Amino acid sequence: MQTILITGGAGFIGSHLTRLFVSKYPQYKIINLDALTYAGNLQNLSDIESRSNYQFIKGDITNAKLVNEIFETHQITSVLHCAAESHVDRSIADPLAFVRTNVIGTVTLLQAAKEYWNGDYENKLFYHISTDEVYGSLGETGFFYEDTAYDPRSPYSASKASSDHFVRAYHHTYQLPVKISNCSNNYGPFHFPEKLIPLSINNIINNKPLPIYGKGENIRDWLYVEDHVRAIDLIFHKGKNGETYNIGGHNEWTNIALIRELCRQMDHKLNREAGSSEKLISFVKDRAGHDLRYAIDATKLKDELGWLPSLQFEEGLSKTIDWYLANTAWLNDVVNGSYKDYYEEQYHKR
Ligand code: NAD
Ligand code: DAU
DSSP states (O other): OOOOEESSSHHHHHHHHHHHHHOOOTTTEEEEEEEEOTTGGGGGGGGTTTTEEEEEOOOOOOOHHHHHHHHHHHHHOOEEEEEOOOOOOHHOOOOOIIIIIIIIHHHHHHHHHHHTTOOOOTOEEEEEEEEEEGGGGSSOOOOBBSSSOOOOOSSHHHHHHHHHHHHHHEEEEEHHOOEEEEEEEEEEETTOTTTTTHHHHHHHHOOOOEEEETSSOOOEEEEEEHHHHHHHHHHHSSSSSTTTEEEEESOOOHHHHHHHHHHHHHHHTOOOOOTTTTGGEEEEETTTTOOOOOOOOOOOOOHOOOOOOSSOHHHHHHHHHHHHHHHHHHHHHHHTTGGHHIIIIIIIII
């Protein structure tokens, strides 16, 4: 019997991970601890919220008293730690919020796990969901490997690098069983429309400008979110204790090429004249310290656990656009902020 604490389960990746584990493993009990910041949205989980093996707790991972109580009350056997401040631009504006959640929050969880498990580490695991941004920025060639030296360059990536270091420190110092995965850029349903792809989909729908930072030459390696959580499932169950796994799509796009492909597909789906969405492209001031290129080598995950991405990017992007076009109510609720009412209605009025 496993009781798994998923943190940040109401966010983008966390909601896909929670859905997968709740549906695929009815024998596991899943506790979702999420503070419901601006990025947390319980509507992301409305299809599974009444399952008997699922429970939501609204709370902050930096609240040590609450976190300790959850470990004791629910007899937590594993942690899938997703909660984070995740947006690079917000980290440039407010670095301390990232130190608080990503560093102090992670150490609070590690400490609670260490104290509650108290050296009995059989069938226990602390799994940290991390990012490729900890490795820094690549030039035109090369890849990030699991042993690439850390070189974070934004407050966001510095906070994630710090949290990775703490996870490894708890493994080496206290033998806490841990796994870390570092993934490239995700896309798919429930992605908050502050990030490049959902922001651009929303702006195309509404005929608003598409802000491209700098010249649009920065490169990201895009992976469909369901492929990411499938990798996490494999690593959680079959990966080795203390190990790090890189997860990526082998799917590099410059931002401008990606946005042109998005415009092409959306013109077609919205029955607009070919080329009309591209006219919305607007080059704006670059992001401060903008990393040029990320590219993951995921050979270890393929060789050890047989994982490969299942979707070609054009297909994944098409599925993603279709989801946003079919879920304009979700999108509008997020954009106008009314998704925050959902928690009140769902949990305080019954
Ligand atoms: P997100 O911003 O969509 O969701 C974060 C979730 O964490 C939200 O539900 C939010 O309410 C919750 N949260 C934030 N602060 C909290 C706190 N103090 N206590 C409790 N809950 C809190 O993020 P995401 O894009 O789903 O990313 C999830 C994880 O995956 C993060 O750790 C991120 O670093 C990592 N990651 C993301 C990507 C990506 O492309 N999105 C890629 C690689 C790794
Ligand atoms: O690589 C993994 C990381 O990917 C995750 O760890 C982060 O949580 C996630 O937010 C993402 O970070 P990026 O900064 O790469 O994602 P974002 O969608 O913000 O930006 C993607 C690229 O597009 C980046 O080069 C900046 C650029 N961009 C972004 C926005 C929001 C624009 O040109 N215009 C925009 O309006």
